[in-house]
Amino acid sequence: MTPFTRHVKLIVGVFFGLAVCANGAQAPQHIDVKQLSTTVEDVVVPLPNEIFGALNKLGPVNWKEHVRSDKGPNFTERPRIALLLGTVIADGFIAVQAEDAPTVKEIGQRVLTLAKGIGVGNSITPHAKAIIDGADKRKWENVRQELDRTQNSVQQAMNEVHDEKLSQLVSLGGWLRGTEVLTSVVNEHFSADGAELLHQPDLLSYFQTRLQAMPEFNLPIIHQIQDALVEVKPLIDVGDRRIPAASVKKVNEITTRLGHGIVVRD
């Protein structure tokens, strides 16, 4: 090999080596998702206001129409309290969207009562006070953050005493109420982009799996939710196709029925 050829080979080698290093530092443009065997099982369930935020960007929403502040009965069954707590926190986010201070304050109080009902009141007291204080001062960003903290503190307190299943029911209650309001808004003024917000099949599967692992919670409302999720799945698991208005209406009917079941006594 002549010195010149060797020199050229060296330069070419260094060039390709550098190219590979640079490429190695960058993320690949494609990955094979089927080979992702190390997926963390627990998903972070989106907050209702994550969906409401996206909905707001599609056009004005009359949030006052969706505010709900009825106190409802006091349950003694812990799974029912957990479901209701998730729903009430979601109602808090709706009241914040509507900037309805009296309702937010009532909800702050209600959250505290429900948290006490499942034995995690202590961790919620400061958040409930902050929610009420934020509503008084109309600091809506603070209230949103406190609602998130409330849900997180409730769930952490439950997890610490190995009540993970109740913690999952809090998330489920919030998701159901969020979906009820989402479908109600989109149903009133249908748009394909609004309907697309319902495209949450993996989240639905996550809740189905979690509910299947709760045979000890043998309550009519739990069975009703399980049956309802089976009904909802084909309506929102549509792949690349659009979710039609009829499906939005149907999901709204189902989630409204469940929402009623969660807040009233059997």
Added chain:
Amino acid sequence: MNLLAKVLFRYGSPLLALVALQPAIFATVDDAQSFALQAAEPYVKQGFQVREDYWGGDLGSGEKKAVRQQLFKGNEYWFWLGTEVDRAKVSVHVYDSDGKLAEESDGWQKGHFAAAHVIPKATGSYFIIVSVEESPEERTHWALVYGFR
């Protein structure tokens, strides 16, 4: 020699060593979360609401973890990854459900912090891939937080 002096003489060195090693032994995912939240701090001023909930765990050098997350079209998201191991190098990237890179080009990686920015083109499931690329530790705690606006 009194009893206290004897105890200190006999056990002082191991106790000192334990105190010195304490950060390495007792470091937790919560410490990693503090770093992830530190990375998120400047974005709060830009209107991002950072979730209280987070993912966390530990990984060896070169190991990856994928987490699945529901994202909504219309929202804008940042994911921040942190570890307490300051000589570690971590990365975070986001892919859509077909495995196509879905992040904006302004994501960044600075030693034991990394961030990815996503403006979803469609509502659905996304994969967030976290990785410990290099670390002096056998296992490195990581925590991932996210914010949206």
